[in-house]
Amino acid sequence: MNKWKKIVGVGIASILLTVGALGCSTASKETSSSGDNKAETTGGTLKAIKDRGKLIAGVKYDTNLFGLKDPADNQVKGFDVDIAKAIAKDILGDENKIDLKEVTSKTRIPMLKNGDIDIIVATMTITEERKKEVDFSNVYFKAGQSLLVKKDSPITGIQDLDGKTVIVVKGSTSATNIKKKAPKAKVTEYENYAEAFTALKAGKGDALSTDNAILLGMQKQDPNFKLVGGLFTDEPYGIAVRKGDKEMLDEVNKVIKNLQDSGEYDKIYEKWFGEKPQK
Incomplete structure (x- = not known):
């Protein structure tokens, strides 16, 4: 009797182990597939952008001169939008390889951390509190x-x-x-x-x-x-990337410096604000 109990016990344990292994495998697949639509991948943001062939930028849709949706053509336009397009052009060779996603002051950090967007270019003031959650580029606009x-x-x-x-x-x-x-x-x-x-x-x-x-x-x-x-x-604006994403941060800072050194930044600024930026 004890012998049969032992055999049955081993058999049940074996079945449970098999089911458990299958469950883990399924869970792993579900986790992987659920992240397919996210901006972030294990290879890093820059790799994800190149793999999908598009930069996903969080911008404002309601802020005239920076990011405003034009009802005439349904396009989002503004200073921040042009800066985001310059980043897309540097990474992918074409400023139109960009997906502009609407963010608000309240939603932008959660959307970045969740992987819904690659970067935030949305009139975002650099503060010590926000630095705990994201990494900021060098200042690209000075406001107050x-x-x-x-x-x-x-x-x-x-x-x-x-x-x-x-x-x-x-x-x-x-x-x-x-x-x-x-x-x-x-x-x-x-x-x-x-x-x-x-x-x-x-x-x-x-x-x-x-x-x-x-x-x-x-x-x-x-x-x-x-x-x-x-x-x-004093409200210095920065472009935000995910915390610890040095590769993406270096890319953004490179673009800002190139725009400033080449004079292209001044042209974008004057296009939207009607004057050259104060040095």
């Missing part, structure tokens, strides 16, 4: 935070915000800066710049605060608004 108000507004600067409602975008550095500079102001956050500007136009806030270059784009869309207060922060 300012205020956008209606033309007849009595607000002239940060000192006039006590008791006022200031509109900002979620995930940006603007809210933190306003709370530091004007602690008696009320801060209201919106999902993106389009919603924020619509709220300002609807009178849901007294001022909208973000980087001056972004506000300039809004002002060009609607001349009933004006920029006030000068610059009360």
